[in-house]
Amino acid sequence: MHSVRAILRQTTKVPSTRRFLHSSPAVKSDALFIHRDTPDNNANLKFEFNxxxxxxxxxxxxxxxxxxxxxxxxxxxxxxxxxxxxxxxxxxxxxxxxxxxxxxxxxxxxxxYTMFNRNPVGKHFLQLCTTTPCQLGGCGSTKILETLTSELGIQPGETTKDGKFTLVEVECAGACVNAPVMAINDDYYEDLTPETTKKLLDNLKAGKPVTPGPQSGRHTCEYAPGVYTTLNEEPYGPGFKIRDDL
The missing domain is CATH 1.10.10.1590 (NADH-quinone oxidoreductase subunit E)
Incomplete structure (x- = not known):
């Protein structure tokens, strides 16, 4: 009986029950999670609130x-x-x-939370949104990024040698209607073009004040000058185009 069972096991194909596990490639960056001691960031440096x-x-x-x-x-x-x-x-x-x-x-x-910078950043912390709405809005955030890297001589994730500017790319900034948009420290600068972006940088380099908000001249997020595809008159009241007997 034992030999018959052995033969059956050899000749009968049993469906495989093995499970294959797959994983994504490891991300080659420890910027988000791992702390590495540096001369200006280690536990031996005392900090206390003023x-x-x-x-x-x-x-x-x-x-x-x-x-x-x-x-x-x-x-x-x-x-x-x-x-x-x-x-x-x-x-x-x-x-x-x-x-x-x-x-x-x-x-x-x-x-x-990415709002906490765990490494030193420049005096002007530039966070450029490069997600889809900002890529498509206005002239596109790609041109803004090219302007920033060209004018500052740095790439995303880097700081200028004088310590004045740090540039990073971020996910959606939540100001899609005013795209492209860039945050500088706590303020948003919107409706950017290469020209207005360069002007912002020139003023910051010279220590001149800059005005947050849309750089195109429009007020907050109302329709852009010359564009009338959005609501720009008093909305219709209840019952508009509804049958009288309803």
């Missing part, structure tokens, strides 16, 4: 019950970044100390 920001910290903490003060991680990280210039490992550790949470809780937040 007197003015210490008062702000206390005001922030008043918004949270004592048992939930860990909810203040994001506002305190933002405050630390504004004081220090970027969210260093020392800033994170100080926030963890103040909130009495394990440092890893703070690291998790800082590595998840």
């Amino acid at each position: 007197k003015e920001n210490q008062q702000r910290v206390q005001e922030v903490l008043k918004k949270y019950p004592p048992q939930y003060k860990k909810g203040a991680i994001m506002p305190l990280l933002d405050l630390g970044q504004r004081q220090h210039g970027f969210t260093s490992i020392s800033v994170m550790n100080e926030v963890a100390r103040i909130l009495e949470v394990p440092p890893m809780r703070v690291y998790e937040v800082a590595t998840f």
Whole structure:
């Protein structure tokens, strides 16, 4: 009987039950998750909030019950970044100390949100949106990127030698109707063209003030001058083109 079973096993084809696992190629970048000590970013460099920001910290903490003060991680990280210039490992550790949470809780937040710059950035932090609406809107963000790299002599992810400008590409900035758009620090600059982009850079280099918002002359996000494809008159009231008996 044993030999018959052996023969059957050899001659009978059994459907394979093996499962093949596939994975995407590993991303060759540790910028989002891994900390590497550098001379200007390591745990031995002490950070503490200045007197003015210490008062702000206390005001922030008043918004949270004592048992939930860990909810203040994001506002305190933002405050630390504004004081220090970027969210260093020392800033994170100080926030963890103040909130009495394990440092890893703070690291998790800082590595998840791209608003926290974990490496030094320039005085003018340029975030150019290069997703589809900005690629298609106006002259296209590709031309804006070409203007920025040409005028500044850097590529995305780099900082100028004088430390004044850092350029990065970002996902949707949420101002698609005013595309192309670029954030400079906390403000949006919209309806960009190569010419207006160069003018912005020239003014920033010279220390002159720049005006946020659309650079085309239109007000906020109303229709552009000479373009009348959007609503520009009083909308119709209820019942328009509806049968009287309905």
